[in-house]
Amino acid sequence: MTSVSVRDLSLNFGAVTVLDRLNLDIDHGEFLVLLGSSGCGKSTLLNCIAGLLDVSDGQIFIKDRNVTWEEPKDRGIGMVFQSYALYPQMSVEKNLSFGLQVAKIPQAEIDKRVKRASEILQIQPLLKRKPSELSGGQRQRVAIGRALVRDVDVFLFDEPLSNLDAKLRSELRVEIKRLHQSLKNTMIYVTHDQIEALTLADRIAVMKSGVIQQLADPMTIYNAPENLFVAGFIGSPSMNFFRGEVEAKDSRSFVRVNDVAFDVTSYPARTRLHPGQKVVLGLRPEHVKVDEATEGHEVHPATVDIEEPMGADNLLWLRLAGQSMSVRIAGQRRYPPGSTVRLSFDMAVASIFDAASENRL
């Protein structure tokens, strides 16, 4: 059953087209993350779903009801903002109950809902305080509570963790995931942080300039990116790209990049690779093996440029085929700059894109 359905949605600001005939169906109880860099239209799309922006064309359905022209309050949504957007002059309790009082809900029911929300989020001790007396994490919890008391089917999150420091962010991330598991509401979550997207989402929609580049579950997005943009956007440090040409020899296929020929026979290509085809070979830093005895894989020598130890991992910057590439290895394995390593690649988890269309082959 679809919970939120966006159909042929367009939005123009004057001559600027932000969203162009966008389609998106979100299942009931699904956690969908809209991921993209700033200015890609992800927050705009969320604001359209919330009803805070008037759409230029198309329709929005929430719970099979056409809400395209409805006011935000009538759409059955709750929203959490990046800057928390708590009413500064009201106590936490007032902040939670404001929307319910505006809707003229009986006081007994308001008390019940505020009590329930504050229990779920563990903010009972804070109810009498003003937002200015709360820490960032507590504020965001209250902001989530404000969406919670509305008793709605769809939660909208607009970069809710971006204003928090790294430690709090990872804590609250887990809490949001726990909240989703217990409430089972539909959640649409906007972020530019790929870790948040990968950890929280049932499905991720990667956006770029108003267009959804790929809509899939996190593992598919990570392992089989649909195009060059998604491949480069997901993953940190990002995927290594080698521009080259397909060659065929003795019923094996290779991608030749300068003086190096990568054996890609084991790559599960969707369409056959033609000799002479210009392609981009993508290899994730964590999929490269360094100095490991591997059967059936070619071995390429490379020189270490720079070593970046990060504790759990160690990131090596190497030179291969005349360009720089990064490789992630275990933290205790150290290679001083200048040392030579032997690399081998598992092409089953590599990605190959057409150089012209930039789509996955």
Place this chain on the structure above:
Amino acid sequence: MDNMVASNGTLTANETGTGRIKAGPSGRKPRRRLSRRNIIVYGTLIVVALYYLLPLYVMIVTSLKGMPEIRVGNIFAPPLEITFEPWVKAWAEACTGLNCDGLSRGFWNSVRITVPSVIISIAVASVNGYALANWRFKGAELFFTILVVGAFIPYQVMIYPIVIVLREMGVYGTLTGLVIVHTIFGMPILTLLFRNYFAGLPEELFKAARVDGAGFWTIYFKIMLPMSLPIFVVAMILQVTGIWNDFLFGVVFTRPEYYPMTVQLNNIVNSVQGVKEYNVNMAATILTGAVPLVVYFVSGRLFVRGIAAGAVKG
């Protein structure tokens, strides 16, 4: 510090003791009281302060003297014999034309003009600014541009047309008419002030309130107003001083019995019969200026805060 790290945390007595500090500059940098910089800064400030305070001093001193003492001519000398007679006369007995009931009548006229003008103009302008900043309705930019242009048109251009409009409305020469004029002329600058302040408030607050179901007036009264005290104080100060000190509109749009304090002060000071009573004139002038002065002193700190709050982001 480098030494401490190098010795791996084990400190010898030699390294912790005062022996480590060598001769030469150490600790806080000394500053000379009478440096050239200080002399220039304080000298300039003192001169400017005197420049502004001297006239006020002369006025206060003169208003406390009797006429014989004034005729001696030492205007900077403090009064030998302090008298409050001129103040009483200025307030209750000074003559303008035929009536001799002093400035008090003008004072109450000014109060009756200022209070409704300030309240109405701020109420209307704050709603204007709120609508322009948060509800981007069709043509909002155009309305705003017209208002801003309005702020730059000289008042004199509009006087005669407004006289005709007020006459047609039947309120020419009444206090109502003058209140309307003050409200209209306060609109451009006040709307600009409020719009910039509201535009500086986080937009997400407004969005959150809309998701919560609050409408135009609920958001204005419950969310925006409680956050806007500083800008209301600024607007109030601007309007109280502006309207209280107004002379032109007071003279043009009212009849003599409704003349505000400023107009009456002018008439007292410029009356030609009899001797010039400098002490009464000085007292009358201070009395007229007292209201804006008190407003400044009472709300000075809020004023500075609000101006900054409204001006930085827009």
